[in-house]
Amino acid sequence: MSTEFAAPDRAWVATSPALDCSIETIICIPSFRRPKHLRLTLESIAAQRTERRFAVVVVENDASRCEGAPVAAEYLTSGRLRGVCIVEPRQGNCQAINAAFETALATFPQAKNFLMIDDDEVASPDWLERMVQAAETTGAEIIGGPVWPNFDDEHKGGLKRHPAFAPAYHTSGPVPVIYGCGNCLIRRAVFERLGQPAFDLRFNFLGGGDHDFFARARRAGFRFFWVTEADISETVPESRTSLGWIVRRGLRIGAINYHIERKAAQTIWSRTAVKAKMFGLVPFSLLRFTRIVLKEQQAVIAMHPMVVAIGSALAVLGIEPQPYSASKIAP
Template structure:
């Protein structure tokens, strides 16, 4: 993945240099640096929903002290800053809002975690929620208790869709929306960062930046991060009761968006596996594997159709396989570039 290595070289500066780009836009009236739990909220052009996300954090049923770190990733319009400032000024939850001027999904997430660990040097549990999500009232308590009782290094939880159009409820079973696991317990890996808790030692071992900048505009930086966590020997746990609800607009339920999402998943899968294939021979084997998945995906699609009876769901494995095959010849969509984002 040429873009990955190029972006890493371009950002190979020291941590201090990178942090210097970020400006603190707002803080709460009081900020206790000894807080042990921090919730990170990357934000980009969703000011109305950001308020709902932050309010859901303020409504958490827990006795645990926690703070929030909000990252504004739109250095031009700054739509999230007034919302974050108003929330922080209310004193409901302590924290701060910083502006990460370098646009990109991974830039924003790295800024959130790096700011959290710098501002709260003793914080051991770092959680993340997206700015189009609503946390259930027991979310934070369930996530942190799961980490404590299981000793897991990474805890994940379900993100259930809340469709603007109730007629789209049948898409809950589509892999783009269905959580990876149904019940709580140890799992081999989690796939998304929209509902996660990561223990501080994970960041120390994986190095800096934590989220590979090559996935900035493609997406999948979270899956790549968790894949590296698994290879490093970290343990995962799934907390099925730690529910988050994601608002899904109509623009994300049409057949075109779903097909592009499936294609992108295939591309992400290829690039993550390619990172683990260092030799010419291993990469050649990977390419053969990607193309071999095409006929196999037809069999999988048939099985899915027989169980779900929905063509749009059954098409997913086929389109994922196509995406992986196209990635071997350089296909790399960039849906998270500012000019291409459809909220």
């Protein structure tokens, strides 16, 4: 069994019997301290209604506790799922996702389709079939689908309309870009064009490496398509529906927006213009707050653009959250 990856310190901890490296569709699953949720994710993958051969690449991103790896090993060694589980010792959102994609690309050289689902998500039974079918029939290189929140606190159902939880689109068809990788399919050509590492490590603890990756893919001319029926549900614990968490999420989105625009700016003048724009968004967001609160009748939804604008301005000053640092993530 070969263990030659882009990073030599990534260890294989489990593999399915008689691993077939000619499989063309791979599902990548980064995992960090959510073994119970990971089991639900893998169970939904094992229950996919499709005749297509596919494999999984599970990345354990907590080398010290390693709670998810035994769960993945159970599905792989029993033959319920085909694929591999590896440990990525370098902690962080982008490190884990890069490890998944790089391992999948290297281990399955004939693979064309690389899907991703998070370890707190559950795929609908026809998810894989609909995603791959869309890639084959539309010619789009990147496919996205909705992630619907499943709130632990059933009284928070009104937050489904909040931008932090609502899908970007509600109709299937071509779209300008997608923003998150929690429900996506990426064709091999995208990785070959954009190079490695796929996700910029500058976003490793902030988040937003997916947003940056898709922004670069759009500038490179790749096409995007949205499949409303290829849905996934995400478990949302009570801690992520508190006002404090929602505000921090908005500040983080603002910081991500700033870093993506600054990264694309090539001159000192364009970078100065980006900084000025970030500060200018703050007073403009107050007007948006008034319009949205009259429409939605929920201040927590209306305040989102204002919080995002403040997050962008704070990022210009070097003040930003780091939610994907191990010290910031609750077990």
